[in-house]
Amino acid sequence: MAIILPKNDNNEQAKSYSDRFIKQAKIGTFLHQANIRKESGLSPLFLFQFIFSLVFQGKNLYRTLESGRIDNAPSKDAIYRFLNRPTFNWRKFLVTISSFLIKTRLLPLTSEGRARVLILDDSTYSRNRSKSVELLSRVHDHSTNRYLKGFRMLTLGWSDGGTFLPLAFSLLSSDKEKNRYQGLNQRIDKRTVGYRRRKEAIQKSTETMFSLLDQVNPFQLCASTxxxxxxxxxxxxxxxxxxxxxxxxxxxxxxxxxxxxxxxxxxxxxxxxxxxxxxxxxxxxxxxxxxxxxxxxxxxxxxxxxxxxxxxxxxxxxxxxxxxxxxxxxxxxxxxxxxxRWEIECFFKVTKSHLHLAKEFQCRSYDALTAHTTIVFVRYIMLALSAREEKDPKTLGELFYLCCDEIEDIRFTEAVLLIIDLFASSFSKEFLLSEEQIQHFLDTFFEQLPAFLKSSLQKRAVA
Missing domain, CATH: 3.90.350.10 (Transposase Inhibitor Protein From Tn5; Chain A, domain 1)
Incomplete structure (x- = not known):
């Protein structure tokens, strides 16, 4: 008899916002299509899911890996190899997943007469405390009218007036070499997509704008403006x-x-x-x-x-x-x-305030910056779709905290069930009780619990 099923990949998946989204959005399929594939060690989907869920657990990568409290957690080297790979096409991944969700989840919800638009805007990507970040440059923040270290994050997104989804982005350095604190890494293979992104980063923003437009098909997304x-x-x-x-x-x-x-x-x-x-x-x-x-x-x-x-x-x-x-x-x-167009300003606010854009990792590689920004954007996509499907209106900030609370509740109930399981195993060994006697005792115990705790524990036990 076991209340908690044996630990394996299927049984450990929490029935939460993030797990449902990763399955419904076909993240594994689109990772493979973007050449984000396993060469050795852990699968890209496992590493993506691990990084994706960190912010909802209120954790950062360093403390999570150093604590050793998570079973089967990847090593720091595995994480950084995953983020630093110049052959991974993160832009294709973001475009394909956003286009898929727009066509399957959002377009059926709106009438044909509703205006769908593409929105282009830039925002500062601050790395003020950094010195050795690749292509780090001096950029002007229009909101504060000051200069800072970092990048300009040029972003192209889609909106139907109710939901905004990011489609593609580029982290722009300065097109003037004198404004760049660090240059381009010359050891990068010039045949890779990572090298092309670096060359794009030192172009003028108007040229990069057309590079982003080349990646999307506006007519498949029913966008005309x-x-x-x-x-x-x-x-x-x-x-x-x-x-x-x-x-x-x-x-x-x-x-x-x-x-x-x-x-x-x-x-x-x-x-x-x-x-x-x-x-x-x-x-x-x-x-x-x-x-x-x-x-x-x-x-x-x-x-x-x-x-x-x-x-x-x-x-x-x-x-x-x-x-x-x-x-x-x-x-x-x-x-x-x-x-x-105001929706993209709200998007920038949520990604920076709640989803740890430019704050979660202290990466130096331009590839790692691109990979992490893509993962942050996918987090936003999950929240945006949840907000669209919720019956009662919630802000994205409220949904973010609901995701965090849900994961905390899951972890708490799993811990309680683990204690009960160990308690039942000890009874069977020390007092030589039969499985039927222990089950009767546990059923009586469950009946005495408050209703809210009883329902939560029963759901996790079934899962």
């Missing part, structure tokens, strides 16, 4: 997205003195254009809108765009300008679609 802020809103970028990728653009504009728009046969900067337009009276939120020329595309056709001027709610006498290449949309619809 790309959103980004004013940092990428250059005419050459907008025209290339429209002509080469056949995506409409909705973006914020900034007043640049070298960028001109054609209106009534004359060229104006954004500030000059605003002055010549007729404004709505009163406290209207939409001040004006106009169709202007953006120049000729590579195919020789004129590119027409609509610019909408809206009142800045933080500064009543100032204005903001939003551009769209889709002339069929109303002004209100353009503003509503651009509002979806």
């Amino acid at each position: 790309l959103l980004f802020d004013s940092w990428f809103a250059f005419p050459v970028v907008i025209k290339r997205v429209l002509t080469e990728y056949h995506l409409h653009v909705v973006c914020m504009l900034k007043n640049m003195h070298r960028v001109y728009y054609t209106y009534n046969g004359s060229e104006y900067t954004l500030g000059q254009l605003y002055k010549v337009l007729r404004k709505k009276r009163g406290r209207a939120k939409i001040l004006s809108s106009v169709v202007v020329g953006l120049g000729k595309a590579q195919n020789g056709n004129d590119v027409l765009v609509k610019i909408i001027f809206v009142r800045d709610r933080n500064r009543s006498k100032k204005w903001l300008a939003i551009l769209t290449t889709n002339l069929e949309l109303s002004d209100e619809e353009v503003i509503r679609i651009y509002g979806k």
Whole structure:
């Protein structure tokens, strides 16, 4: 008689958010497709699952491995070999898993008329205390207006207005060698995907933006519009997205003195254009809108765009300008679609505040940074899908703590069941009681427990 079944891979899997997600998302299959395969030792799926669950257990890698409290835990060398492999295509892994979940789990939940968009934005990836990280550079943090050590994390994601999922990213170093604290590791095999990612990291962000777009198929994801802020809103970028990728653009504009728009046969900067337009009276939120020329595309056709001027709610006498290449949309619809871009800001906040982005490991290799960031993004995907499927509205932060609580409850009940199992074994040896007598004693004991504890223990015993 045994209350707890013998320890093996199947019986030890906790029925938690993370275990269900890893099985449903076919993580093992997509790891294999991305060339993340076992050459020796432990399987990549086991190592991925081990790292993936650390944050929900409130642990870091070093203390977990040093404590020795986890049976069959991998060695530190195995973990770092897994993270540092330059032949592993982590971008393909992230794109395929996100695309699979979008097509199978999210698209069936929304109507065909709902706008689905791609969102592009960057955020700081801080490594302020580091000195020897590969391609570490001096980057500007726009939120604090300060410079720091780290990278710019350029991220492309998908949203239907209810759920945001990351598709691809690149950790950008500076394109100027004088701003880089460390250079590229010359020992990396130039035939590997890791070397290509390093070369991509020292390109300009507008070039890397198109590398990310090359990895996804917007039409399979039912996305027809790309959103980004004013940092990428250059005419050459907008025209290339429209002509080469056949995506409409909705973006914020900034007043640049070298960028001109054609209106009534004359060229104006954004500030000059605003002055010549007729404004709505009163406290209207939409001040004006106009169709202007953006120049000729590579195919020789004129590119027409609509610019909408809206009142800045933080500064009543100032204005903001939003551009769209889709002339069929109303002004209100353009503003509503651009509002979806806020979801990527929430994504950055959750990954940094809850999921330990750039804080969990002190890796020096660019490959390890890419691998760990991918695992953090997959953690976010799990929380985002759980939030979408929950009947009652919960924030991603609440779901994160629910995952942590669930794992803690599982560990507690397993410990109690282990004590009971040892107690029953001792009774059978010392007092020579039969299995039926011990089972009767345990059943009586269980009946006296509080209802909440009884149900939890019974579920774990059955599992």
